[in-house]
Amino acid sequence: MTTTSSDSLVTWARAEAERVRAIKIEGVGGLSNKARPQMAPALEFLRRHAAGTQFLATAEALVDRDERVEAWIGIKGMGDLLDGWADFVEAGMAAIPSFEVAARVAASTDLMEQVQALLDDRDVEPAAPVVLAGAALEEFLRSRVAALSVTVVGKPSISSYANALRTAG
Structure with a gap:
């Protein structure tokens, strides 16, 4: 991209x-x-x-x-x-995210809106919004990794993204 x-x-x-x-x-x-x-x-x-x-x-x-x-x-x-x-x-007053980063942030926001809709529906299995929230978190962390050009070690996952971001400060 x-x-x-x-x-x-x-x-x-x-x-x-x-x-x-x-x-x-x-x-x-x-x-x-x-x-x-x-x-x-x-x-x-x-x-x-x-x-x-x-x-x-x-x-x-x-x-x-x-x-x-x-x-x-x-x-x-x-x-x-x-x-x-x-x-x-x-003047350096605006940080412009790449299209990829902006798209990932938008995707994680959309996922969280879907999580809320699932939480509001009493007929939905409780595990469904939890899984979707995990996907939203992973997309958001991936967007931060991409925005900061951080190197991820290991298989892409929530924990590997979080560790890479923590290591980068």
């Missing part, structure tokens, strides 16, 4: 900021159906690489605004958000 470096993400964000700012919308008026699709790549980028941040929240609010906001304000704002995110990353 290919990992994406923060340098390449910053480069993309800066180029996209310039592309977005160069969008020309004819006439005066709000964010139209012409402007929103042009801003979609920037919004999707922030959803993937700035999830849970104010950068994403502001971008979503910008795109979701009603027609009373002038299009040029939305377009300039999206470009500024991308540049701001790039500055934030370059």
Whole structure:
């Protein structure tokens, strides 16, 4: 699986900021159906690489605004958000996990949601959520091992991941 470096993400964000700012919308008026699709790549980028941040929240609010906001304000704002995110990353204030790490964290979160659903169902054998919780823990530990580039000794398991992480501090 290919990992994406923060340098390449910053480069993309800066180029996209310039592309977005160069969008020309004819006439005066709000964010139209012409402007929103042009801003979609920037919004999707922030959803993937700035999830849970104010950068994403502001971008979503910008795109979701009603027609009373002038299009040029939305377009300039999206470009500024991308540049701001790039500055934030370059300043070392954001750790960008690889896609693999982010996917493993998401998978462990999904598994834990399934565990809760099983726990809430009185007809489910109690061992089922316990086994699924173990799988979620293993996925989470594996994500930490991958994020920190820690070497695991032995067969992949919860204990080998935990030992590797403990050894790495």
